[in-house]
Amino acid sequence: MTHSEPTPVAGRPVVLRGGTVLTMDDAGTVLTDADVLVVDDRIAAVGPALEVPEGTQEIDARGGIVMPGMIDTHRHMWQTAMRGYGADWTLTQYFVWYYLEHGRKFRPQDVAAGNRLSALEAIESGVTTTVDWSHGLQSVDHAEAAVSALRSVPGRFVLAYGNIQAAPWEWTADPAVRSFLERHRDAADGSLGLQLAFDVTGDPAFPEKAAFEVARELGLPVTTHAGVWGATNDDGIRLMHEHGFMTPETVYVHAASLSPDSYHRIAATGGSISVSTESEQSAGQGYPPTWQVRSHGIPVSLSMDTSVWWSGDLFSAMRTTLGADRSREHFEAHLKGDTVTHLALRSEDVVRWATRGGAAALGRDDLGSLEPGKKADVVLIRNDASPVSFPLLNPYGHVAFQAQRGDVHTVIVDGRVVKHAHALVGSDLAGVRREIEDTVQHLRSELGEEAWAAGMYPDLPDAEVLDNPYQYTDYKSEGTHAAREQVFEEHLRNER
Numbered sequence: 394m395t396h397s398e399p400t401p402v403a404g405r406p407v408v409l410r411g412g413t414v415l416t417m418d419d420a421g422t423v424l425t426d427a428d429v430l431v432v433d434d435r436i437a438a439v440g441p442a443l444e445v446p447e448g449t450q451e452i453d454a455r456g457g458i459v460m461p462g463m464i465d466t467h468r469h470m471w472q473t474a475m476r477g478y479g480a481d482w483t484l485t486q487y488f489v490w491y492y493l494e495h496g497r498k499f500r501p502q503d504v505a506a507g508n509r510l511s512a513l514e515a516i517e518s519g520v521t522t523t524v525d526w527s528h529g530l531q532s533v534d535h536a537e538a539a540v541s542a543l544r545s546v547p548g549r550f551v552l553a554y555g556n557i558q559a560a561p562w563e564w565t566a567d568p569a570v571r572s573f574l575e576r577h578r579d580a581a582d583g584s585l586g587l588q589l590a591f592d593v594t595g596d597p598a599f600p601e602k603a604a605f606e607v608a609r610e611l612g613l614p615v616t617t618h619a620g621v622w623g624a625t626n627d628d629g630i631r632l633m634h635e636h637g638f639m640t641p642e643t644v645y646v647h648a649a650s651l652s653p654d655s656y657h658r659i660a661a662t663g664g665s666i667s668v669s670t671e672s673e674q675s676a677g678q679g680y681p682p683t684w685q686v687r688s689h690g691i692p693v694s695l696s697m698d699t700s701v702w703w704s705g706d707l708f709s710a711m712r713t714t715l716g717a718d719r720s721r722e723h724f725e726a727h728l729k730g731d732t733v734t735h736l737a738l739r740s741e742d743v744v745r746w747a748t749r750g751g752a753a754a755l756g757r758d759d760l761g762s763l764e765p766g767k768k769a770d771v772v773l774i775r776n777d778a779s780p781v782s783f784p785l786l787n788p789y790g791h792v793a794f795q796a797q798r799g800d801v802h803t804v805i806v807d808g809r810v811v812k813h814a815h816a817l818v819g820s821d822l823a824g825v826r827r828e829i830e831d832t833v834q835h836l837r838s839e840l841g842e843e844a845w846a847a848g849m850y851p852d853l854p855d856a857e858v859l860d861n862p863y864q865y866t867d868y869k870s871e872g873t874h875a876a877r878e879q880v881f882e883e884h885l886r887n888e889r
């Protein structure tokens with residue numbers, strides 16, 4: 394047994410031995426009883442019984458699944474500081490809380506605390522690359538804090554710079570923001586990339602044009618919440634298209650309530666859609682769109698959006714995306730009186746979206762698969778103590794429906810082991826906990842107890858219980874069983 398397997402030390406090659414390897418290469422190659430060799434920051438070899446350099450450290454992958462690190466293309470990492478607070482929110486309640494009322498109360502250190510926790514959460518669950526859709530950057534100090542938090546955690550991140558407290562044409566025109574963007578664009582490397590994050594309201598005057606021009610001038614991709622019911626719509630897509638701002642590196646988040654015309658424009662210009670199924674199911678952006686996006690041939694990546702509501706792992710994203718797509722496929726068929734006998738979306742597809750899909754969305758063809766020469770971002774799913782770990786028959790299905798974050802045994806990012814034997818390696822979780830406690834305390838005292846509670850527990854709408862023709866008796870009312878029987882008998886007599 395390998396419970397005493399030593400934690401690999403940095404700088405030496407690592408081989409994962411004897412696993413079921415989902416390479417996620419173009420051919421969809423799956424190898425059983427195979428090894429993955431990591432040398433420096435690269436995948437050196439994949440195959441059975443590999444010969445390895447002297448001094449290579451071994452990780453036992455027998456009984457487990459080895460797959461590429463997962464990629465999340467849209468996560469508001471700063472909001473992890475409020476984990477779970479908005480579990481019962483709609484999008485409207487979210488907008489009011491963050492955009493109109495309390496988002497402004499986040500200090501730079503609060504953004505940093507959320508980012509650091511979110512970054513650890515990501516790598517711990519095998520998400521080796523995360524786009525930080527960072528729209529709480531109300532000052533450059535906030536942005537610097539966000540970046541240094543990301544730099545302090547050994548994962549890959551893309552800072553998608555945004556600011557919900559100002560219009561995109563305002564904050565992108567700020568010379569201090571511009572200088573920040575130029576500096577971090579030039580400093581960007583394989584571990585930290587840069588995008589611009591803003592939304593397009595569909596205002597016919599298209600004021601967002603100036604922000605797109607800044608993005609073009611700086612050579613930065615744009616990520617935008619598109620097709621969000623009540624917020625962004627087809628007009629925004631059309632304006633972007635008519636002005637030539639829809640490019641292959643553009644990422645459309647949600648894209649859940651768009652018409653076929655908008656999907657055609659996205660498909661024709663080569664962009665991709667970041668689907669956040671857990672989010673779309675609760676918040677109300679629109680029905681999770683993969684069931685129709687598939688028919689337009691638009692590339693898909695997965696994301697989890699925000700931990701203020703949902704889970705931060707892509708196992709949940711894969712599972713809910715399969716479920717939502719299949720629900721819709723059955724539902725649409727039933728409306729026509731048909732029966733779906735063969736499902737169109739397979740578990741392999743969602744695993745691909747969670748890996749290669751994310752890599753393609755970010756223009757990173759060095760990520761997303763286990764092939765020699767690719768960057769060594771590797772996940773081992775193996776949990777010998779779990780009855781869910783066997784039998785391992787359909788590895789894609791196992792990843793999508795059986796596995797969960799607690800089953801992630803080892804995570805390697807850029808050739809460095811950042812999680813081993815189910816524990817983060819060299820991460821100061823206690824320090825992050827103190828930072829988060831400080832942030833929560835700050836926000837709670839800023840809001841006051843009443844607003845704090847009201848934000849967490851939104852009012853329930855008036856619920857009307859429909860008249861029910863089968864309710865002969867009120868079974869909930871007081872009275873004996875015999876009395877109810879009598880009422881029922883009387884009812885039957887009256888019916889006759």
Ligand SMILES: [Zn+2]
Pocket residue numbers: 467469526618646698
């Ligand atoms: Zn979002």
